[in-house]
Amino acid sequence: MDLHNLNPSSLKSRFTTRFLRALTEINARKPIASSSSPREIFQRYRRIKDAADTSMAYSVRSRRTWSKATLWRLRTPSHRRRLASFGRRSSLNKTRTTTTASHRGAVVVQITSRGGGLGVQLEELRELVPGGEAMDLCNLLDETAHYIKCLTTQVQVMRTIANLYSLE
Amino acid sequence: MTSENDDMGLAMSSISMFNKSSNTSDSFFSSCWDPIVSQSGSLGGSSMASHYHLVMENQGISGTSHVSHYQSDPSFVELVSKLTGFDGGNLSQMVGPFSLPQCNQVANRRCPPNFTLNTEGGNERGSTNSLRFLDEHRISKEALVGTSPNGKIRKCAPESGSPLRSCKNGDEEPVMDLSSEGCDGPREQARKKPETEQNTGANSRGKQAVKQDKDSSQSEEAPKENYIHVRARRGQATNSHSLAERVRREKISERMRLLQELVPGCNKITGKAVMLDEIINYVQSLQQQVEFLSMKLATVNPEINLDLDRILSKDILHQRSGSAAVLGLGPGSNSPYGFSPSTFPGTISGIPNKNPQFPPLPQTVLENELLNLFQMGFSGSTMDGFGLNGQLKPEM
Numbered sequence: 001m002d003l004h005n006l007n008p009s010s011l012k013s014r015f016t017t018r019f020l021r022a023l024t025e026i027n028a029r030k031p032i033a034s035s036s037s038p039r040e041i042f043q044r045y046r047r048i049k050d051a052a053d054t055s056m057a058y059s060v061r062s063r064r065t066w067s068k069a070t071l072w073r074l075r076t077p078s079h080r081r082r083l084a085s086f087g088r089r090s091s092l093n094k095t096r097t098t099t100t101a102s103h104r105g106a107v108v109v110q111i112t113s114r115g116g117g118l119g120v121q122l123e124e125l126r127e128l129v130p131g132g133e134a135m136d137l138c139n140l141l142d143e144t145a146h147y148i149k150c151l152t153t154q155v156q157v158m159r160t161i162a163n164l165y166s167l168e
Numbered sequence: 169m170t171s172e173n174d175d176m177g178l179a180m181s182s183i184s185m186f187n188k189s190s191n192t193s194d195s196f197f198s199s200c201w202d203p204i205v206s207q208s209g210s211l212g213g214s215s216m217a218s219h220y221h222l223v224m225e226n227q228g229i230s231g232t233s234h235v236s237h238y239q240s241d242p243s244f245v246e247l248v249s250k251l252t253g254f255d256g257g258n259l260s261q262m263v264g265p266f267s268l269p270q271c272n273q274v275a276n277r278r279c280p281p282n283f284t285l286n287t288e289g290g291n292e293r294g295s296t297n298s299l300r301f302l303d304e305h306r307i308s309k310e311a312l313v314g315t316s317p318n319g320k321i322r323k324c325a326p327e328s329g330s331p332l333r334s335c336k337n338g339d340e341e342p343v344m345d346l347s348s349e350g351c352d353g354p355r356e357q358a359r360k361k362p363e364t365e366q367n368t369g370a371n372s373r374g375k376q377a378v379k380q381d382k383d384s385s386q387s388e389e390a391p392k393e394n395y396i397h398v399r400a401r402r403g404q405a406t407n408s409h410s411l412a413e414r415v416r417r418e419k420i421s422e423r424m425r426l427l428q429e430l431v432p433g434c435n436k437i438t439g440k441a442v443m444l445d446e447i448i449n450y451v452q453s454l455q456q457q458v459e460f461l462s463m464k465l466a467t468v469n470p471e472i473n474l475d476l477d478r479i480l481s482k483d484i485l486h487q488r489s490g491s492a493a494v495l496g497l498g499p500g501s502n503s504p505y506g507f508s509p510s511t512f513p514g515t516i517s518g519i520p521n522k523n524p525q526f527p528p529l530p531q532t533v534l535e536n537e538l539l540n541l542f543q544m545g546f547s548g549s550t551m552d553g554f555g556l557n558g559q560l561k562p563e564m
Contacts, residue, residue: 023465042466044466047466048462048463048465048466049458118440118441121445124448125447125451128455137420138416138419138423141420141423145423145427147451148427148430148431148450148451148454149430152454154458158461158462158465159457159461161465162461
């Protein structure tokens with residue numbers, strides 16, 4: 001993977017360009033002062049993380065459920081998201097899920113175990129992969145594979161950027 | 169006319185259908201097929217029956233001389249043209265207008281009628297279509313009368329697996345490039361043992377096992393269809409539900425195999441539950457890495473302005489193991505995931521030291537400090553990656 005990513009339209013390069021643009025924008029907006037409070041640092045961290053996720057979701061060329069879910073999650077405010085997800089999930093998963101509200105807008109979906117003992121793990125996987133609540137196992141595995149691939153790309157690029165920054 | 173005869177002759181000669189060693193079978197076949205020949209079928213039934221007989225006789229005699237006995241019927245030509253028009257569609261549609269009691273009779277007599285005919289030459293499409301139709305029809309009758317434990321279902325799945333297309337047993341069978349990237353349709357039903365398709369399941373029929381070894385595959389492509397014909401394996405239930413279940417399970421196992429390749433270190437793991445555990449752990453660790461790296465980027469001050477041109481150079485795209493190894497974060501250094509926040513000194517010193525150079529050890533310290541600080545101090549948002557799960561064991 002090291003040497004054949006000169007392809008200008010590969011996932012890696014697309015993500016890199018977007019993310020770097022976002023980074024420079026964030027840095028330009030609020031440069032790090034020597035006396036930044038942890039809260040400011042934290043805000044920065046949140047912004048950078050959201051920028052990374054957004055740029056990753058945008059760089060996905062073929063529309064994927066998890067990318068759409070990520071973008072949706074980052075765009076709609078939490079209260080609206082909670083309402084929407086109630087309706088969405090209950091209508092989609094009537095047979096096997098019950099939604100319970102939890103704190104701070106994170107909706108926990110409890111999936112009644114169906115299909116041989118994999119219920120707990122399936123539920124965990126659904127929680128991990130964005131947008132995975134409303135998919136059956138087959139598609140979920142597909143999405144997971146693609147999501148893993150994109151996550152590894154993201155980690156690689158971010159690590160390299162961080163190293164570049166820190167080494168200078 | 170003659171060209172057609174030649175084609176038929178070629179077809180017949182290249183057919184390796186039955187146990188040639190057994191003479192009894194030949195006589196059996198001839199007796200079996202006699203009533204068909206004797207009957208004067210309607211609407212092309214006779215032509216088809218005669219075609220059957222043609223085939224059968226050739227086996228016993230193994231010569232093309234007898235082909236000349238049967239002039240190509242004009243009705244046969246009509247039949248061929250009719251069948252080409254069907255385009256390999258729904259089997260029931262094809263079966264409908266051609267009610268062939270003879271075939272039923274044949275099936276009942278347990279004649280091994282599963283010959284898949286090899287055709288060469290120009291008129292392949294027509295002849296193969298007709299032959300394949302016969303094959304299908306016969307097989308469907310078999311299924312109906314329950315003489316064989318096989319069943320078939322149709323599933324809607326635009327799968328593009330087509331190694332069946334590549335069944336060329338050395339013959340010059342040009343694969344009909346109907347560009348059927350879709351499911352291979354009725355051709356599935358005549359598949360033989362050497363082809364084990366994930367989409368369709370293996371075809372190992374008990375009675376015709378031996379013959380299938382000698383059979384040569386058909387060359388024709390099914391026209392593009394939206395469903396997969398699945399054949400049940402021997403000794404399995406032919407309930408349509410169980411067949412659908414089996415296809416679904418195969419799909420899932422195929423996806424799990426793909427995932428196994430993606431997740432490092434999962435080659436020896438067998439079993440869905442453990443595999444899923446590994447996958448979950450890996451996804452969690454990846455997400456945590458993203459969070460950690462974004463936090464690191466938040467603290468690092470890019471004092472030197474890196475313009476985009478230089479950044480987009482090969483440095484970023486290719487620096488993977490170089491600098492990472494310098495900083496001790498290379499893959500495989502700690503955990504299999506290359507990142508292990510395992511040691512937690514738990515002390516919180518002044519956060520982020522603006523020292524842009526992070527020696528390896530304080531990096532983990534920094535990360536831990538940040539984690540602890542954020543967990544304790546900032547409760548305004550969900551911190552997914554820093555929850556008390558997975559590998560992070562904060563000691564507070």
